Each structure stands twice: as structure tokens, then as C-alpha cells.
Amino acid sequence: MDLSTPAGAAALRIDGARLWQSLMELARIGATPKGGVCRLALTDLDRQGRDLFVQWARAAGCSIRVDAIGNIFARRAGMDDSLPPVTTGSHIDTQPTGGKFDGNYGVLAGLEVLRTLGDAGVRTRAPLEVAVWTNEEGSRFVPVMMGSGVFAGAFTLAHALAQRDAQGTSVAEALAAIGYAGEDGPAHAIGAYFEAHIEQGPVLEQHGCVIGVVSAALGQRWYDVTVQGMEAHAGPTPMPLRRDALLAASALVAEVNRIAMERLPHARATVGSLEVFPNSRNVIPGRVRFSVDLRAPGDEQLLEMDTALRAACERVAAERGLAIDVQQVVYFPPQPFTPHLVEAVRTHAAGLGYSAMDVVSGAGHDAVYVARMAPAAMIFVPCAGGVSHNEIEDAEPAHLEAGCNVLLRAMLAAAGVAQESAA
């Protein structure tokens, strides 16, 4: 085939069975009895997974570089290695009760692209790269998305290395222990970054679409809210004399929901955690602490939601004679992906005949940090029931194959096809 012609490029496909087989093989490292994976960042299981990837990448003709936060870059040389690489990747660490696909799919889809190009004897103008980012999940060490965060300058290497797990082990110690403390130095330039990932939500399945063209990642503001009322006995205290912290908190749970419902389709607002004190069935709650998680595609909208939340808290506090404290604890700015790369994903999905739709990423991903310093886009594929971070996480082999084919096309187009050898 002649990949320099549209017909030649159109004929190239990844090997879906090989991709699936690699996913299943990696999933054996840390496999759980319920069919999931527990492979926490920088554990010996993580090392085994990394070693397997490195072995596979070397076999696919890659050179390997590890940076000081343990990110692995497997590079396939291009015709012009002075060009910044076209990079893909994700993570192979999992939640304690995680699945086989979250992160792992993005890494192994990248590997499958390189294998496919190797089989076809394709060389690209720019080099290609598969990144394995350290500790995306944040289950053992915070902050989450640690490797891509250091790479993109979201926080410093020193800050990340100093973090400790619940047993007191630092990131620096854990990296050294598994042999993945690499060389220090500035992040290298990336020409274009694509990340394939399961959606982790129900939208694609709901719409019967195979490819999600991810236009942006939602910005996030997280809060701790504390309502201070007055604890009293449920029996002897008449209704009008009460200052019930849970009644006030419940009004705010409804308000939080309304804040997002008024800003559909993309805004989201969630109270995921709520605790009542003293939490006794015949005592009027004196204090309630709850979390608020607000997400929106634009910073202006997110700030509107922040204002609405604070106004609701003030109103409820005044109406009910309670003190309500609101503390923002997390802020991630919204991250639009790079328009011409998003358009490329859309075009290649259409060219391959896959059903596709534009979506936003409600969750954080390594691509969200990489997008701060390089052109970036994401490719979503459905997962069963939208379920992720769960041992029952599942995905259709055909969908994983489709996403990988879109990745292949997008990377080829971004890197340029330099030469075709006989295949």
C-alpha cells in the first residue's frame, strides 16, 4: 500500500485482536478475583506493568526514556528527529478496585499504533511517542495526574517527589524502589498529543455512538461546606424553635442540583459526601459537613456557579438563623482542546465510517495537563453502562479497535508520512 496517497492511508488498520490481547495480558498484573485490577502507582505491580510495556515498546523498535517523576516515553524515530514528537499515552496505575481499561487502553492503543506502523513499514516525518504518565489516579499519592502535572508545570517536581503515602513512603523513595527514578530536566516539546480513553460516563452508550470527539475538559471547583445549627432533642424541641443543620443542608443539596440543571447540557454539580453530627436518630442535627463539586466547560460559567452557590448558602443561613461556611478546596480551570486536533479526530472518525459525537470530558485526564503546553485532543470510546473505577469496568473490543484506528489516523496525519517501505 502507498500511505502517501489517500487510498493507501485509508487502507491501514490496527490489529484489534492484538490490542485486546495486550490489554488482557497487562490486566493480569494486579488482577483481582472480581475481574478488575489493583495496580497502585509505584508499587511493585506498577513496576511489573511498566517493565512489560517497556519490553513491548523496545520490541516495537522504540527507545525508552524515563524522566525524574517516572514518566516513561517510548519513542519511535521519525525521518526528522529535530521535529517535536507526536505523542499519545495515558497511565497504567489503577484505582484499588479499578478495571482493565481506564488508562491502560490509552497506553496500549498507542503501542498498537506503533506496532501497526512497524508491520506496515511506515515511517513518519516527525517521531512518534507513547507516554506512560506516573500516578494518574492519585489513589496512593496525591495530587492526582502527578506525572503529567509535573511535565506540564502544574506543580513542581520537588513538590511531587516529597508527597507520602499512608505508610509514610515518599514518591521519591517509591520511584527509586521500583527503578523508575529517571533523569531530571525540562519537559521536551510535543508537536501534538492525542489520548484515547474509555469515556467513564454514559453519554456515548446512550446515543449509540462509538467515537467521542472531546472538545474540552470541564473546569472544576470543589468545596467543603459546613452548616452549624443547634443540636437538641428531637422530642422536647418544638419545630419553630429548631435550628436544624440537616434541614438547611438538604435545601442546599437541592440548590446545588438546580445550579447545574439551569446550565445544561454540560454543567454538573454534585454533593457526593455528607456527614451529620451527632447523627443520632432522636437528636436534631447540630452540624452537617458536605462537599460540593461544580463543573463547567467555561471559566465564566464556573464562576457564575460559584457565585450562585455562595448566594444560596448566604440565603439559607439568613433564613434559618444558621452559620454556613464555604471553603473552596480544589480548582481546575476548564481546558479546551486544540481546535485543529479536535477537528482531525472528528474528520478521521467520519472517514473511517464510525458513528461519532462531540462530548466534553467531565473527569480529569493526563491530556488536560498536557494541553497546557502542547496542542492536544482526546478520543473517547464507550464503556459498558458508563461504569469505571470499578472492577466490573468493561468495553467492547470493536469500540476499542475503532478508537485505536482513529488514533492511528490522527497521529499519522499530525506526524506526516515520510516514506513507505515494502510491507
Add this chain to the structure above:
Amino acid sequence: MDLSTPAGAAALRIDGARLWQSLMELARIGATPKGGVCRLALTDLDRQGRDLFVQWARAAGCSIRVDAIGNIFARRAGMDDSLPPVTTGSHIDTQPTGGKFDGNYGVLAGLEVLRTLGDAGVRTRAPLEVAVWTNEEGSRFVPVMMGSGVFAGAFTLAHALAQRDAQGTSVAEALAAIGYAGEDGPAHAIGAYFEAHIEQGPVLEQHGCVIGVVSAALGQRWYDVTVQGMEAHAGPTPMPLRRDALLAASALVAEVNRIAMERLPHARATVGSLEVFPNSRNVIPGRVRFSVDLRAPGDEQLLEMDTALRAACERVAAERGLAIDVQQVVYFPPQPFTPHLVEAVRTHAAGLGYSAMDVVSGAGHDAVYVARMAPAAMIFVPCAGGVSHNEIEDAEPAHLEAGCNVLLRAMLAAAGVAQESAA
């Protein structure tokens, strides 16, 4: 003085300073550093408290009888001991972080009445009795109001004796260990029962009243409600696709409140306990369990509230596509007190010149069980801020004295004054 004349009876008063001193002396047994009392039922501290009461009651000329559930009856003979006694009393067990007055006041007010009559050389036609009911609080052994419950036939002696604390010790074993396992036998008849108690609520203080004339104890229905929604990630799950168990539960918290607010002044409805699963800030709650406590002075109204609760749960479940399970776990019927004894409390409070108002008891008391088998009424006095079951529980000596004077009058009137000796 001649107590057989209205003027003579009107002159008799209890000794408020002696009452206060006895309260403070009893409070030393199990005293906590914060000024409260921890004297759990059937512990050695409870024994010390009982022994002190028995010693005081004997010194006041009483005979002592202990029944099989450990209730102590201190009896002062009347002129006609074939008459059923006029009884007062309460409990001396406390909450783990209890106060000096809850229960103890009712017992020592009864003792003070007997001491006052002794000092004045008064004999009554019917015998008088002070009861110390076993395990009213239910902190160590359930059910609560155990001693009065067995006495009134609310549950059997065998059931009560078989209950075990968290360490596995049974009520029978604990009674034997402290030497208060008394004689088995049917409950004796009671001619009239009065119980003086701190209000444990804010109504008297709010109205600036010294005496609460308790017309009834509210009926209670307690429930466990479970809302089953669908757990999902807060980021990737759009608002319209959610089945958020906490959002539904919050709507029900507001409904529970409304159910009582529409039935003022006496109805009460409380969600005191609420738990969210998995209770993680970026996960949409999949399940919420909460308690509901409904109280009302009449059984018909309480049943209306039950119906309204179940209807609200069904409506919310249907509207939001969730499963909501409602289980009633406790039912106490409303207990009106005996009209002529309630009237006697009202009249004597007025006769003594104390400000008084009719109130209901929102909490359970031993009197509520005794009222099932004997004419009964209660006398409330204010406690500071309405706070009880707390080490900072406090009450005004003048209020405690006032309640005890009302008790004295009410008991004298019910028992009849038989004879005056020279005093």
C-alpha cells in the same frame, strides 16, 4: 400548723436548700470533669447511687422493697396501708455524658417530700412511695425505660433480664452483681403517680414559666428509610442521566419537616441520622439511609403523618426513578395523662403562685409507662437553654424547689392528710 385546714396545708413548704444539697451529693457519684454525671444503669456507680438513696429513704422512715427488675420502692406508711400508695419517682441512671438533674431530680424531689412531711409530723391516709426505676436511659441496655416498662407490662421481665450490654453482660447478671435483683411478683397497684422532671426542652424558658403542666406524652413512630439510586462518577455523568440518592433523600428531609410544620404546635418530625454511600466527593451517591422520627399527641394525627411520609417517599421514588424503602422500627402510642391529676398539678401550681403553662412531653419518661396501669401526671421545671443529656445540663434551684412544692401538694391531696402531730 394544721394541715387538715386549707391554711395549714398552704403553709407547708419543702426545703429547697436540702433538695439542692442532695442533688449535688448524688451527682458526686460518677461525676465527670466537665460537671456532668456518667452513671450507667446497673454499674457499680449505679449501685453506689442506689445505696445512698436507700440510706436516705430509711433515714426518712421508709421501708424498702426491690422488685425483680431492680426497681426500688421506698414506702412511707399511711394511716390506711390497705390503700394503694401515692407514688412518685424517676430514675438515677444517666447518659454517658449526662447531667445532674435528668431523673435524679424526680427521685430526690420525692425524697424531699417525704423528709418535709416527716419534719412536719404529717401522716397521710394512703401510703406514699418513691420509686427508683431501673435503666430509664437505655444507654447500656435496651429497651429504654426498662424498669417502668416491666412494671407496667409493656414487655416481660424475662425479655428485660435477657438483654445484654456491648460486653455481653446480661441485665440479670448485672442486677445480681450490684445486689439489686429483688423479689419476683406482680406489680402492686398505684393510687396516683406523679413524676417531677426537668423539661429537657426550651418551651418553659421561652415562655418564662416555672411549672409545666404536662397534659400528655407524644406518640412516636420511628423509621429507617433507604433510598437506592445509582452510583456514578460526578464528572462524566450529565445531570439528566443521574439517579442521585442524596438529592432524593434531601427532598424527603424537607418533606418530613413539612409534615410536622403543617401540624403545629405539638407535632414533631426529625431526620436525625443520615448516611451516604459511598460518601466520596466526586461520586454521585448511590444509596442513602436515613432515620425519621415522627411525634404527635394523638394517634390519629400520628397515623396521618405516617401516611404523609409514605406518600412522599412513593412520590419522590416515582419522580426520580429510584427505589425507596420505608421500615417502621419503633412505635410508642401517645399517652394522655390522667385529667384529674393534670388538673391537680395546674391548680396547685396556681395556688402556690407559680407561673405555669400546659405542655406536652416530647420525650419518653417512666411516667408514660406507669400511666398505662395507674392514674398519672408529670410536673416539668425549666432547664437552662433546654439542654439535657449533656454534661452542661443545668437548672435553677428556685425552679427545682417550685416543682417539688407542687409535687408535695399534689401528693398530699391525692393521699389525703390523716392526722397532724405536733411539729
